[in-house]
Amino acid sequence: xxxxFVYAFNNKPRRIDKAIWDDPVLTLIGNDWxxxxxxxxxxxxxxxxxxxxxxKDAGVILSAINEQEIIANIGESxxxxxxxxxxxxxxxxxxxxxxxxxxxxxxxxxxVESNAL
Numbered sequence: 001x002x003x004x005f006v007y008a009f010n011n012k013p014r015r016i017d018k019a020i021w022d023d024p025v026l027t028l029i030g031n032d033w034x035x036x037x038x039x040x041x042x043x044x045x046x047x048x049x050x051x052x053x054x055x056k057d058a059g060v061i062l063s064a065i066n067e068q069e070i071i072a073n074i075g076e077s078x079x080x081x082x083x084x085x086x087x088x089x090x091x092x093x094x095x096x097x098x099x100x101x102x103x104x105x106x107x108x109x110x111x112v113e114s115n116a117l
């Protein structure tokens with residue numbers, strides 16, 4: 001499923017218009033797409049971890065990817081979606097167990113991923 005997500009996401013230019021952290025839900029919103037999850041997440045750049053879901057100022061940290069052109073990739077585990085901005089910031093979604101699904105929706109497709117499926 002992760003391969004289908006990366007293909008669908010990267011099939012046309014994408015931009016994160018708004019990233020919202022409403023603990024425990026992470027929502028990414030673009031012009032014609034959304035991505036939602038209750039998975040843990042973290043943001044880093046080329047040199048350091050910036051923060052993540054458990055940071056005191058998680059919402060502020062997440063705003064670093066607002067209004068960024070992005071591409072999707074598969075994380076090192078082979079299960080984790082990653083969003084990489086043109087400025088070098090990476091949002092990594094960490095799928096840690098079967099009860100943490102993610103949902104991607106655009107005008108053409110809806111993908112629901114959970115290790116339980």
